[in-house]
Amino acid sequence: MSNAVVTLKKGEGRALKQGGAWIFDNEIASILGAYENGDIVLVRDFDGYPMGRGFINEHSKIRIRMMTRNIDQEIDEAFLRKRVQDAWEYRKKVTDTSSCRLIFGEADFLPGLVVDKFSDVLVVQSLALGIDKMKMTIIRLLEEVLAADGVKIRGVFERSDAKVREQEGMERVKGFLSEPFDTSVEIVENGVHYLVDVKDGQKTGFFLDQKYNRLAVQKLCKDARVLDCFTHTGSFALNAAYAGAKEVIGVDASELGVEQARKNASLNGLENVASFVCEDVFELLPRLEKEGEKFDVVILDPPAFTKSRNSIKNAIKGYREINLRGMKLVKDGGYLCTCSCSHFMDYELFTKTINQAAHNVHKRLRQVEYRTQAPDHPILWAADESYYLKFYIFQVVDEK
Structure with a gap:
């Protein structure tokens, strides 16, 4: 200090x-x-x-x-232990801790640090220089706090390879922070098994923030024909198949993601229900429409179309386009699940964009529910960057 x-x-x-x-x-x-x-x-x-x-x-x-906020507070090991203990006690109250986000940066008062727990493995992302200096101490304290509750961690992997580190004057790094281990880690979420690639998967390997949104989609999917766009490693698609869908098609532009999704389908014995194709969603949706395809449920879970205020106009076009196309593919009375994970595409703007898309294709939307990120990604009021995920479920009806 x-x-x-x-x-x-x-x-x-x-x-x-x-x-x-x-x-x-x-x-x-x-x-x-x-x-x-x-x-x-x-x-x-x-x-x-x-x-x-x-x-x-x-x-x-x-x-x-x-x-x-306390100027007399020493930022020492006791201080960090209290922060870590508070974060763990909170997760035990609000979420299934078998796999969850343990530390969510500013929202857990440890700015710039993300720690995800996948079964008995921790994945760490450090995005600010100050917290990077404390990183190894925090990880040790986290392991001690978990061990005191009977939760043993067998390995720690660092995924501090985000581009934003360069804005802090830091190199992008990734690698083991413990003895090496198999970086394909099996987790179970909402009854569905996944293999998480903590070494080469996107961000920390798996998007835990959609956990309860995936669960919310299950109730819509029994006996349904489902299209899951931007499926990544198949998470929404597999929740649909697990819930009793008759057919699920998952689409993603990443061959690596699609290959992982197929492995996850086999892991759950759902490969006969859920199939995956590697295609650009923006090209596929108009083609499906032209072919007269219709689905009971369409799920849109795109990556963030904007990571800055400067590109928001293009992002609006992208969100409007996929929602418009998605609505056209939903049967009358079917369901659209749609989301944005961009902090800059705020609630008002996202809602307005979906409304414009519905107006353009003469569809009426009945809101089933509005959701945000899972509670292990807490939204800290006044820290706007902690509120980023917007998730709607609509029933789509033709204009009557």
């Missing part, structure tokens, strides 16, 4: 004062005292009022990420 003191400009720090965790470079008036990037510094308002402590990185536009 350094003795450096950061003073904000007058009128700045608005997000911080509302409960957020970030201070941007243009909000800072002065920094007094020596520090190294990644050090903990004291933050004061323009008038000297103490705001708390956080770690600093002059390579990042997010100059400071706050760790505590």
